Amino acid sequence: MTLRVTLVAAARSSSRLTERFDDDRPLDQAGWHEVQLVAHTLVPLGAAELRYCSPTPRSRATGDALGFAPMAQPALRDWEMGRWRGMTLGEVTAREPAAVDRWLADPRSAPHGGESMLGFIGRVGGWLDTRPADDGLVVAVAEPAVVRAALVYALNAPPATYWNVDVRPLSTITLTGLPGRWSLSLESGIR
Numbered sequence: 001m002t003l004r005v006t007l008v009a010a011a012r013s014s015s016r017l018t019e020r021f022d023d024d025r026p027l028d029q030a031g032w033h034e035v036q037l038v039a040h041t042l043v044p045l046g047a048a049e050l051r052y053c054s055p056t057p058r059s060r061a062t063g064d065a066l067g068f069a070p071m072a073q074p075a076l077r078d079w080e081m082g083r084w085r086g087m088t089l090g091e092v093t094a095r096e097p098a099a100v101d102r103w104l105a106d107p108r109s110a111p112h113g114g115e116s117m118l119g120f121i122g123r124v125g126g127w128l129d130t131r132p133a134d135d136g137l138v139v140a141v142a143e144p145a146v147v148r149a150a151l152v153y154a155l156n157a158p159p160a161t162y163w164n165v166d167v168r169p170l171s172t173i174t175l176t177g178l179p180g181r182w183s184l185s186l187e188s189g190i191r
Contacts, residue, residue, distance in 0.1 A: 003131055004185070005138040005175045006045055007147045008066075010059040011035045012169045020088055021081035021112075026057040027065075031169065035065045038170050042066050045172075048137040052076060054146055062170070063141040070141055075127035078143040079120045082113030107159035117159050120145075125153030129179035147173060154182035 011031035013023060027035070046068045053063040053070035055077050063070035084092050092112075093100045099111035107117035115123070124146055131138055142150075144167035152162050154175045174185040 001133060001136060002176055003133055003138065003178060004136060005128060005131060005140065005150075006048070007150055007173050007175070008042060008045065008062070008139065008141045009144045009147050009167045009169055009171045010054065010056065010062045010141055011065075013058040020086050021079070021084045021092070023058075023078070023086070024056050027061045031058065031062075032065070034170055035062060039066055042170065042172070045139040048139040050131070050138045052138070052140040054078065054140075054142045056143060059141045059143060066141070068139060068141065070139075073127060073140070075123055076140060076142045076146050079117075079145045079149075080114035082110065082115075084112040084114070104163070107162075117162060121149045121153050121159060121162070124149040128153060128175065128182065131179070133178055144169070147171075150175065151184065155184060 011027050011034050013025040013028050013031055043066055046066060051063065051068040051070040052073045053059040053068070053076065055072040055074060060070070060072065089100070096111070102109050103111050110116040110119070128150060147167045148162050148165045151157075151165055151173060152159065154177075174187065175182045176185045177183050
């Protein structure tokens with residue numbers, strides 16, 4: 001049986017310019033408003049046999065607002081950023097420019113003392129590969145970084161591809177396949 005895993009990016013908890021590493025803030029007003037605007041298109045995903053979310057407040061709140069009643073999955077947590085946690089990229093770049101350059105260039109590096117990109121992608125991929133193959137439909141609300149990591153893993157793309165994937169709040173991707181054999185499924189807007 002082929003598994004369908006739809007990942008929904010959590011609604012926003014801050015503007016893109018003030019996003020912080022490993023951010024655990026709840027949804028802001030704009031995030032709640034966005035959920036209300038698109039809920040009618042996402043609510044049908046709640047029919048999935050298994051409904052999960054990242055353990056972050058905004059992922060849980062997004063899933064709950066959509067009626068998914070998702071179960072938090074530790075493997076879907078945001079990228080662990082060590083001492084950079086809670087800082088913006090601009091703040092870190094001002095303090096540690098060489099470390100940021102190394103982090104952006106080498107997927108094995110973790111100058112922040114947290115998780116390397118390869119470790120992060122592997123963790124998210126491990127979660128994908130351990131979904132029960134007999135449950136056909138899965139939905140998971142996750143942080144944008146988690147959605148990017150899942151896509152890179154599923155397509156077996158070079159790690160640097162991660163930086164070229166833009167995941168907007170409440171966007172979705174669907175991955176189909178079996179553990180270790182995933183494909184990106186693009187849906188038609190025509191029904």
